[in-house]
Amino acid sequence: MPTIWLIILYFLVKSNYWKKFFLYLGFVFLLITSLPIVSTFIGKFFYSNNYKMSNHNKKPAYVLVPGAGTYKDEYKKKYLTPESIKRARYGKKLSEQFSIPLIFAGGGDAFLSSAYFSDGTRQVYAVEAESTNTFKMTKNLKKIIDISDGPLLLVTNPIHHRRTILALKKQNFDVLLPDNYLKNIETNYSVIPSTKGIESFNVIIHESLGMAWYYFTGKI
DSSP states (O other): OHHHHHHHHHHHOOOHHHHHHHHHHHHHHHHHHTOHHHHHHHHGGGTTTHHHHSOTTSOOOEEEEEOOOEEEOTTOOEEEOHHHHHHHHHHHHHHHHHTOOEEEESTHHHHHHHHHHOOSSOOOOEEEOSOSSHHHHHHHHHHHSOGGGOOEEEOSOGGGHHHHHHHHHHTTOOEEOOTTGGGGOOOOOOOSOOHHHHHHHHHHHHHHHHHHHHHHTTOO
16 A cells, blocks of 8 residues: 555656655555565554453353454356455454354344354354444444443454553453464565565555544544
C-alpha cells in the first residue's frame, strides 16, 4: 500500500528530482514489504501480549467465531474463504471440548458457517449476521446474549485479536483466548521477496489503520 501512494505521488509531482525520489523510495518499500520476515516481526505487536488481556479466572460461556469473508464463483454462488473455514472448524472443536454454545458472527458468512458446521450433535447457538465490522458485531452481540452469562472464548486470526478484544471489552464483555491460540499464527522468516509477503504486510497495514480509527472514534 505505501508503494501505491508513492507511485501516485510520482505522477503528481513535476520535478524530475522528486519523481526519481518517489520512484526509488517506492521500489525500496516494495522490496521491504515483500520480505515475509518483516511481516512476521511487525505482526507480533498485535498478538504477543494478548494472552494477558484474556480473563482466565472464569470458565467460558460461549465460543465466538467472527467471520472472515466470503467469495463468489462464476455463477455468483457464495463460498466461505479458507480463513472463515479455518476459524469455524476451530470454533466447533472448542465448542465440543468445553461443551458450550457456538456463536458465528459477522455478516453473511456467519450464515454460511452456521449451515456448514451445524450437525446433529452440536447445533449453533446463535448467528449474528447484521454486522459489517468488528464494532457493530460487538454491539449486536448484546441483543442475542447476556453479558452476565460469562466470558466469550474468541476464535479469530491472532492479527485481529487485539482490536477485537478491546472492542468487546468496551461493551463490557469478558474475553478468553484459547490456551494454544498461537498455533494459528503463520510465521515465515524468509528473506526472499514474495507476493505472500506483500499480502501479509497489507493485512498489517489494514489492521493498524483499523486500530487507529477505533481508538480515535472511541470504539476501543
